[in-house]
Amino acid sequence: MAATNGAHLLLETARDLGVEICFANPGTTELTLVDALDSVPEIRPVLGLFEGVCTGAADGYSRVSGKTALTLLHLGPGFANGIANLHNARRARSSIINLIGDHATWHLPYDAPLTSDIESLARPVSQAVIRLADVATLSADVTHAVALAMSAPGSIVTLIVPTDIMDAPAAANRSPALAAREQYRIPSPDEIADRAKAIPADADVIFLLGGSGALHEGAIRAAGRVADKIGARLLMESYPRIVDLGGDLPRLERLAYFPQDVIAQLGDATIVLVGAKTPVSYFGYEGQPSQLVSDEKLVILAEDNECGATALELLYERLKERSSSPSSPPPSARIRSNDLTPDEIVEELIVQLPEGAIISLEGSTLGGPFLRESYRAARHRVMTNTGGAIGQGLPCAVGASLGAPGARIVSLQSDGSAQYTLQSLWTMARENLPIIIVMAANHRYGILQTELKRADADLSLPAIETLTRLDNPKTDWTALAQGYGVAAIRATNSQEFAAALKRGFSHDGPLLIQAELP
Template identity: 40%
Template sequence: MMNGAESLVRTLVASGVDVCFSNPGTSEMHFVAALDRVEGMRCVLGLFEGVVTGMADGYARMAEKPASTLLHLGPGLGNGLANLHNAKKAFTPVVNIVGEHATYHVEHNAPLTADIEGIARPVSGWVKTSMSAKDVAKDGAEAVAASMGVPGQIATLILPANTAWEESDGPAAPVQPVDRPKAPAEAIRAAAAALVSGEECMIHMSDTALMGEALEMAGRIAAKTGCRLSCKTSNRRWERGAGRVPVERVQYPVDIALKQLSSVKHLVLLGAPVPVAFFAYPNKPSVLIPESCNVVEVAPEGYDLLAALRDIAEELGATDIEPIRQEASKPDLMSGELTPESIASAIGHFMPKDAIIADESVTSGRGLMPFTAGTEQHDWLSLTGGSIGIGMPYATGAAIACPDRKVICLEGDGSGMYTLQALWTQAREKCDVVNVIFANRTYEILKGELMNVGAQNPGRKAFDMLEIGRPDLDWRQLAEGMGVPATRATTAEEFNQQFERALNEPGPHLIEAWM
């Protein structure tokens, strides 16, 4: 006989889901045991569920297909919620397998009993509890297809323990995900009209428009019409570097973003909504474009953005035009004081070809863009949902997806502490990740925000909540305690040398940039 757990593992593999990021418990033991009976599923352990879900996000961003997670009942899912929120906002496909008590045991309200569907729903586009071992495989195939729906989303399949151990009908056939919808013809024409209006026009993009042929096509339209190309502050994945089509990112600080967008007369949206402020501030607007701006929504996230851009280019006779391209340029190394700029210079200078940047550098990294624009081609992953603690997990997941590429994780010391357990998985799986910790010993962003929101007369107690020194963290010890070699850089020269060396050695490294 084949039990429900094994039927599910076989169905996942048949559906193309061949990595499972796991933090299992008792209810998931049959799933775990099935892993040894099924070929083709790689299983990666995380010591905390926020690491597990963040890894699944990073993996799917690079692999362009979902991984599964294996989580232990409601609290295990709860621990993974923040990074699932980030994945949700990135429209990343993720398939969660969440264990549950046996169907007949739930009514007894044992300690771990919780409303798992209720916990899942705020982050999941698809939620289902399998009620019989015979349903598990079919539900699993549906979960995979749902995760790859339009747009990508979180699918959460809840697996009562007895449906895992009871007899199944064997694996289910994969379910074909729906096709990407096409943008309507009138939206294409409206976009083309805006682009040839003679007034300032900006194509604002995210999702798949920031990659491959779609990005090239946007570059052709820009070359033909002189329009601006912009993207969200934070994107699931953004292809950048010398020779790629350059795109300006909408800035995080509201006043700067308002200025950046103040002259735009026509905003053409492809896979991105109208830019809005990250937070509301007293007496500042939520919407960042001028009221008079003409907005043309061509297609939202999950649509066929390449086809939409090609259709626009055809309307404009731009399909054969050479795209605008970023010129090559590498910053020189700096010396002396270690600053965000000197670190940005080193990153631009040493960037290896096809690197993956897993960015969660928050304030310290705001100046990184110009230093890296013209360097070797790379992918840039961003904190899409604003929930800090994704950096080292998604760096790890990206490294699992792309073992031949170097991952550079840019991490704040404050944000890194949320999910530092990811370092252990990097060590176990020998991931090629260079983790750079911007160690400024404060929640620096909050010091600015305290003023931005107009808080009056903050004093010692308030600042104590924003400073994470006293005692200082020692990231060398934290990393080495989890098996990752680590160094501290206190000058630009030390950083430059340590960063170059770390890039040239296999396996994970951590550099604490002590500023």
């Protein structure tokens, strides 16, 4: 139907440009957009009870589907509630357009209670911030926003939508055609030949894959051929946006977390970056370097906006085969136990994980063990917390499920970070999403305790206990999940966990497993 006002025109333009979903937590300034969504049924509205759920879900949806997601947020304070997960999404180079309602332009001078500087809030997590100023240019503004968000490797754009612009009459949808999506740049053979000159012919080489264009099947297989030809090792970034793993894919080591571990892992090898950034320390530690590989040991084969698979294939043609290749150590024999530990959880997940599953991973308790062993599982994909702002795992699982209908989603979640966006459970239940949440319930901030131990702190000191232990009282995750409408099971040993996981993979809808850890 023809647009009747600015809100209709905005949504119809977005629809015509391929947008299919809107994660929303609207308020009074967005009422016209809410009403218009009924007239544009091709854009699916998904309600989140907290803005951080909406922005995190948009991130997961974009990572999995490769499409652009809308969020609909209420003024500056509502947007501020979602900024943490937009920080993660920016690091993941997700394609998101935030629609932020604002007061009518004629009302702004009166400084009403919810008036704020939205531009300043949005700028740090947005490639562009566009305030809609006239219904006559609205369609062109939306088209520009979609083009920016879709341009490889993806970005966040924020549209500020005042109520008077949304209410303004619009006679017809005048959306211009969207220019062809900017694809990943294809490096030329001459460029790769020039970059390849810096790769030593007789020294250890490590290929570090990352970004948004080098961790998919094509690039990983090409990297495997290169590694076999010259005896190189393959690593992925510590926190990949989304990576294909398992099955018959070449094995990827995960780049270590702590700086001294990274330095030991990389040794004296030349590091070839394929879509990845230069390894740096996650935090600054006294006596440790911030940049963990010297410039003379770095080679950039492909930037994040370049096609990593093409770069690797062109490199393969130029490289001379070396006489020896390092062999991967065979998997060690694993003795199963009935004690419920992170290793047992991971082992059972590897046994049961179905082909095509997607893992939303947040937290070191299960994250490290899983990424260490994931190569033994069936083919799957893994999303991680790219920006370190916690509260990302559960909403990302929501978005992943909506972005990949039919896929089984597993959220490997730590109990401390889950508290930030536990409202995601309600959206999972409402949308009846096939998500298994494995809640690693150790009732503490594990990573913080690890960092404190590294600093030789005494974890038994009263203030440290107060700020790192979550066992007084212990969270009853099964009760919380059931309160939000999600089925839940408590597992205290590996046998109970195996049964719960089996039930989850056959369950119609979400299921939470509270895995009680020591």
